[in-house]
Amino acid sequence: MDGVKVIEIKKSIFADNNEDADKLRAELKEHGTYLLNLMSSPGSGKTTTLIRTLNLLKDKLNIAVMEADIDSDVDAIKIKDATGIESIQLHTGGMCHLDAEMTRQGLDNVQLQGKDLVILENVGNLVCPAEFDTGAVRNAMILSVPEGYDKPLKYPLMFSVCDLVIVNKIDVMPYFDFDLDKCTEYVHMRNPKAQIIPICAKTGEGVDKVAEWLLDEVKNWKNK
């Protein structure tokens, strides 16, 4: 296994994160780089979903990945090994989220020239990451079937700030009492415009829809 670059993220000093996030978004626009902030609970399948999606997109877009984690390096190594895509690991040193300044610390280690897309895999947590604008163009999240379809009721902010909700592990739906219609209803209570894409990252089912969504997003944003 090849090593990956590991960045120890420091606490932010900026007082106004929203302002800083807008600034970062504008800088990324100048580079033509679209930033996606991907969030979820621990164990929802973020890394597997990402690997599948990246393999569908890597011939169409120039991509880099930043994997935020409290401690380990396993995710960035997995991504690099499975896709060949530039992946760096961000260590938050116990911090439960990333804000715009922390995201910038990661981006300082990415070659942005010519990069169409950077995906930030945020810390596994449905609470804190939702509170901080990272400077991304869009937020997406993964809800896995075993977590239950009632999660939009319990984590309202997370579902309010996400434009895409990927429902993962649909292969085990028969073993869990997961009601996709109810889930859709609850997601739309929080954000009526949110798109919902059911997938099985393990088999790849539905991942083409995620790749299409992302490709459209990047193209539309470049032409804006």
Add this chain to the structure above:
Amino acid sequence: MDGVKVIEIKKSIFADNNEDADKLRAELKEHGTYLLNLMSSPGSGKTTTLIRTLNLLKDKLNIAVMEADIDSDVDAIKIKDATGIESIQLHTGGMCHLDAEMTRQGLDNVQLQGKDLVILENVGNLVCPAEFDTGAVRNAMILSVPEGYDKPLKYPLMFSVCDLVIVNKIDVMPYFDFDLDKCTEYVHMRNPKAQIIPICAKTGEGVDKVAEWLLDEVKNWKNK
């Protein structure tokens, strides 16, 4: 469905949470009340596990439950309906964890006289709740099979502070690549003394072991 008491938790003003937690523990000891802090990711099955455990213990111990959640009341109502046990809902108003002072705000609404056990179901989150001593005698956590057996590597603090790790949803182990031996090894890397109890909260398998552990804990602590 019957209503339950809902407490809106305010932000703490205490500077030293550890000191405050020790003070709360001493006060609870005077009442003879054992406090358990139960943590996990969203959707790991905390509430179902709790209902099963409470139904095994409610004739042996005088118990109350505090359900912490960012927003909804569904868990406290479920617990009360399924067990008849006094349950109150704590709303954290977006806060991602409970500290000792916030726990105390909840306990102010519990009749402690004669209460053997209070169980605090913390906010669903593997990061922040681990950082704050709530004043509990012990921390326990639930890791569900679909989350993956590598979680002790990724959320080191959570597994370091827990004395009991309940591995839930073992009925779906064949559908996930979950290695219980590796999981045990990783948990013990973080806390060599941690007990691990595999269960299926849905069918009740193994929950008697959790009830036994808790009954022993309460008895030993009373006799200390």
